[in-house]
Amino acid sequence: MRFFSLIATTLQVSALALGTAAVNRPNSTTTLLVNAIVGKQNASSVECWAVEPGFQISPQLDKTGNNILQLGSLSSASYSVWPNAGGPIDLGFHNAPAIQWVVMLMGGGNITFPDPTTPNLTVSPGELFIAADVAGTSTDGHRTVGDSGSVVLQMPFEEGAIVNHTILSYSPCN
Numbered sequence: 027m028r029f030f031s032l033i034a035t036t037l038q039v040s041a042l043a044l045g046t047a048a049v050n051r052p053n054s055t056t057t058l059l060v061n062a063i064v065g066k067q068n069a070s071s072v073e074c075w076a077v078e079p080g081f082q083i084s085p086q087l088d089k090t091g092n093n094i095l096q097l098g099s100l101s102s103a104s105y106s107v108w109p110n111a112g113g114p115i116d117l118g119f120h121n122a123p124a125i126q127w128v129v130m131l132m133g134g135g136n137i138t139f140p141d142p143t144t145p146n147l148t149v150s151p152g153e154l155f156i157a158a159d160v161a162g163t164s165t166d167g168h169r170t171v172g173d174s175g176s177v178v179l180q181m182p183f184e185e186g187a188i189v190n191h192t193i194l195s196y197s198p199c200n
């Protein structure tokens with residue numbers, strides 16, 4: 027009897043643990059899932075990050091239910107307009123100049139890596155991502171090929187202030 031109740035308790039506990047993990051796993055309803063180009067073990071790759079904490083409902087605009095997310099403390103943002111080159115513009119392999127948010131306001135691009143087995147990242151117009159493979163984290167960095175006429179907003183984090191996050195996968199967000 028005691029044996030069976032022990033099994034039942036164990037099963038209950040593990041079911042609870044599994045249930046909790048599934049419910050607590052951040053998703054795009056509750057937070058921003060964002061692709062982050064990182065440099066680890068001397069190589070760049072893309073991870074899917076859930077930004078923590080998740081969305082808050084704006085207290086001023088609570089009637090609209092707008093979701094608001096803090097992007098962290100930022101420093102020295104820049105806005106760049108790529109020329110109309112009549113074809114894709116290849117930035118070649120490079121490191122991120124700073125750990126930063128990047129917003130593709132217009133245009134788009136493809137980000138690839140020296141290792142052909144590393145999953146690539148396609149950046150669509152309007153997409154927000156993080157570039158964090160700064161010098162010292164990855165010798166080769168990543169290669170960006172973007173559309174002519176792309177407009178890109180870069181917002182570096184203040185020194186040491188990278189936004190809190192959990193890693194959801196070691197590959198791009200779905």
Ligand SMILES: *[C@@H]1O[C@H](CO)[C@@H](O)[C@H](O)[C@H]1NC(C)=O
Pocket residue numbers: 049050051052053054055056
């Ligand atoms: C997303 O997360 C919230 C809060 O944890 C949860 O209520 C909801 O069921 C989740 N949605 C999906 C599709 O997993």
Ligand SMILES: *[C@@H]1O[C@H](CO)[C@@H](O)[C@H](O)[C@H]1NC(C)=O
Pocket residue numbers: 138139142143144145146
């Ligand atoms: C990423 O793109 C490059 C260049 O197009 C290609 O050689 C590589 O196989 C791609 N990687 C994957 C994992 O598909």
Ligand SMILES: *[C@@H]1O[C@H](CO)[C@@H](O)[C@H](O)[C@H]1NC(C)=O
Pocket residue numbers: 068165166
């Ligand atoms: C880092 O990667 C570069 C380029 O792939 C390679 O030449 C170098 O030896 C690597 N350094 C270390 C410490 O692994």
Ligand SMILES: *[C@@H]1O[C@H](CO)[C@@H](O)[C@H](O)[C@H]1NC(C)=O
Pocket residue numbers: 114115134135136148171172173
């Ligand atoms: C990115 O890759 C897609 C799919 O291969 C391609 O259609 C698009 O032209 C590429 N964009 C650039 C800027 O090279």
Ligand SMILES: *[C@@H]1O[C@H](CO)[C@@H](O)[C@H](O)[C@H]1NC(C)=O
Pocket residue numbers: 098099187188189190
């Ligand atoms: C990250 O979370 C920790 C613990 O909650 C907090 O102390 C820290 O200020 C947060 N960092 C940023 C950049 O928000």
